[in-house]
Amino acid sequence: MQTYANFTVGGALSVNAHGHYIGYGPLVSSVRAILLVLADGRIAEASRTENAELFRAAIGGYGAVGIVTEVELDLVPNTRVERPVIKMTVDEYGDWFDQNVGGRRDVVFHNFDLYPPDYGSGRAVNWIETALPANSPRLRGRNSAHRLSRYLM
Ligand SMILES: Cc1cc2nc3c(=O)[nH]c(=O)nc-3n(C[C@H](O)[C@H](O)[C@H](O)COP(=O)(O)OP(=O)(O)OC[C@H]3O[C@@H](n4cnc5c(N)ncnc54)[C@H](O)[C@@H]3O)c2cc1C
Structure with missing residues (x-):
């Protein structure tokens, strides 16, 4: 995906x-x-x-x-994931990746988004398999308001 x-x-x-x-x-x-x-x-x-x-x-x-x-x-089972986010410097990222992403089978997706203008820090995002129900407040109805996103766009 x-x-x-x-x-x-x-x-x-x-x-x-x-x-x-x-x-x-x-x-x-x-x-x-x-x-x-x-x-x-x-x-x-x-x-x-x-x-x-x-x-x-x-x-x-x-x-x-x-x-x-x-x-x-080829397909894989569709599983629920939770999405913890953590900010860190680029220097910290290598060790953090080894401990929290590499070799872990429950981490389905991973991104490290670098922050401009100097790209010295970033945001690590893991999507981790979970058995928790999909009850995040981020899930919204199709017609519910997204005022802040609309304003920023
Ligand atoms: C916001 C965003 C995020 C993206 N993220 C990723 C990412 O994570 N990973 C990644 O790899 N890419 C990413 N891309 C690039 C994206 O994968 C490609 O642009 C992809 O081709 C878009 O698919 P489309 O259906 O819009 O294709 P189109 O833009 O419609 O077509 C792309 C090309 O495929 C050809 N094509 C389309 N359908 C067929 C068909 N049925 N048979 C033969 N040729 C066909 C078209 O002729 C054209 O050359 C991203 C793009 C955007 C805009």
């Missing part, structure tokens, strides 16, 4: 998007097979074993090879 969830599957495949999952590579590693419509109108299935050259060219190919119309993906 990418940082946001508003992209199409075809668009994410065509740039071979990277996610922020811990321990997983770019999207291509989750793709079993694709169905392509080629420039001459032919339809071709491509995977690592069938039309492998097309498979490698189409994923990350920005649509130049053909239009992806179907995809067979």
Whole structure:
């Protein structure tokens, strides 16, 4: 999964998007097979074993090879996560990462967002699997007001 969830599957495949999952590579590693419509109108299935050259060219190919119309993906279970945030300096981050992210199987996603202008500190965000119910005050109804966000935007 990418940082946001508003992209199409075809668009994410065509740039071979990277996610922020811990321990997983770019999207291509989750793709079993694709169905392509080629420039001459032919339809071709491509995977690592069938039309492998097309498979490698189409994923990350920005649509130049053909239009992806179907995809067979590896999936993982959808789990609830909690999202603790902690600010620290760049010098502190390496040790903190080793203790709180690396090797932990319950940390699903991780970001370290650097603060401009000097990029000497940042914000570490972990998304950690949880059994807690989804009752965060951040979950809002579709029509509820977001006055502060709207004002800032
Ligand atoms: C706010 C933001 C956050 C982002 N975060 C990440 C991130 O975390 N990781 C990351 O890797 N990228 C990230 N990106 C980049 C994003 O993954 C790409 O821009 C992605 O291509 C967007 O998908 P889309 O559905 O909008 O594609 P589009 O912009 O519509 O298309 C992108 C390309 O894919 C081609 N294409 C689209 N659909 C198909 C199809 N069905 N078959 C063949 N070709 C097709 C188009 O021709 C075009 O070349 C981010 C972008 C934004 C704006």
